[in-house]
Amino acid sequence: MYGKSLLLVSEPSLGADETAALADVISSNWITMGGRVAGFERAFAEAHGVGDAVAVNSCTAGLHLALSALGIGSGDEVIVPSLSFVATANCVIYTGARAVFADIESLERPLMSLADAEAKLTPRTRAVVVMHYAGSVADAQAWRDFASRNNLFLIEDSAHAVGQDRGPIFGDLAVFSFYGNKNMTTAEGGMILGRDKAVLERTRRARAHGMTSTTSERLNARAASYDVLSLGYNYRMSELNAALGLAQLPKLAARNAKRRLIVQTYAEAFGKRPSGLRLPLLGHAPSAHHLFPVVLPQHADRSTVMSSLYEQGIQTTIHYPPIHQLTWFRQHCPGVSLPVTEAFGARQLTLPLHPKMSEADAEYVAGSLLQLLATLAGSGT
Structure with missing residues (x-):
């Protein structure tokens, strides 16, 4: 041997900083979504050159919320790569839409083929999910032009590509993974980035059951109740996960x-x-x-x-x-x-x-x- x-x-890089960050959360006695999650969102958004971000409990959750926030649903088709983790296609199916698989370019360049994606277009195609395989970012201009030319939403599955090395965000939304084998980890977790504040706000509300306020917001505002404005899910990130993210991000x-x-x-x-x-x-x-x-x-x-x-x-x-x-x-x-x-x-x-x-x-x-x-x-x- x-x-x-x-x-x-792959192997996570964890040490004293992460241990101390988790201990601080435990000592605070507030472990559900709160100030650390908000702080991690701000820091991650800034590191990737955008103004806002939404933290979730997995990249899978983030992809599902992204598609839902863009209005993808029953009767729609979404072009996805087959060379990806199964979550990339699962999230399309969660919405009731149909996942349409596209081939890769070549054995030397196993990124989704734009030509094959073009061939798979139908009147029902509403979006395309581009996955940055192995951390190699797909051609931003080519895919942006493709989406614009065909009036499609463009989502980046950026589970493999995080940090400034990946270049600027170019999709309508980009979704990241912080699973234990990724370049930075929160054990479980994900992040949604985008420039449209209204779309991001829809993902933010939907991650917590469509509620108008979180537990910490109600505590700080001393409010007794809340409303539910839309269908939502339990896709929240915890303070423990966010604390790990805040410790990992400066080392990325x-x-x-x-x-x-x-x-x-x-x-x-x-x-x-x-x-x-x-x-x-x-x-x-x-x-x-x-x-x-x-x-x-x-x-x-x-x-x-x-x-x-x-x-x-x-x-x-x-x-x-x-x-x-x-x-x-x-x-x-x-x-x-x-x-x-x-x-x-x-x-x-x-x-x-x-x-x-x-x-x-x-x-x-x-x-x-x-x-x-x-x-x-x-x-x-």
Whole structure:
């Protein structure tokens, strides 16, 4: 086992600051949505160059609220990538709309294909969700032009791309994830950013049952009651999650820079790679460098590669099984064919990438994979 421990694909960076932040919340005896959530919203919005933000308990909740706030519902269609976490499509279905899957551009550039999205347009298409796979941000101008030309709402699934490295917000709304494996974490949590104050206010109210005031607002105003102005959900962020976010956000730029260094180390270590091994999105900009995906040669059995690397102390995983090939979606969205996504999904492998890694770690991972692929090629496996 490498270094007597498993080198993980991702790992949160938590320490004394996060411990103290959580202890302060406990000591305050106010743990539900309050001042820390509001403070985190302001800080996150400022860090991304917008005036306001809405904190929620997951990116999934944020995507659902974003679609709902834009009026997406029954009878509508929303174009989404199949190469994403299942939540990207689930949130469309929550609204009663139909998720329409688009293919990726290529094995080297596994971002949603604008040409295929154009081909999937119908009179019912109301929105498109662009996902910044692995932290690599999609072409802002091209997608903005596409949305404007076709009178569509544009939503950024920015779960993989957070911080100034991702560049300016360009969608009507952008939604972020703070899950434990992301570039910054609140354990569970998400954030919605946008420039339309009215739309953001709809998401803010809907995250708390459509109520006109929160518990803390009623306490401070000494108000006895509230009203409900719209259908809403229980998508609130807690003070504990926000405290973690406030501790993590100031460290984000430095940690993204460390991720960029690890990616550069990988690029050098894989410089003389065998035919068939692809390093998608290498050199793509802008990028928050959330994942380091590779595409294995066709001759390499992925399960064998993953097991062999694990024996050498290297965890690997897959991002992602294409959504349209998952059982529920095969049953409810039959007949979907996305050849490039399917080819990518069959051969993709995610290698470790996180700020706790050293350059030597990245060199070890790359060397181990290259040696293993050479062995498999020699044996015909």
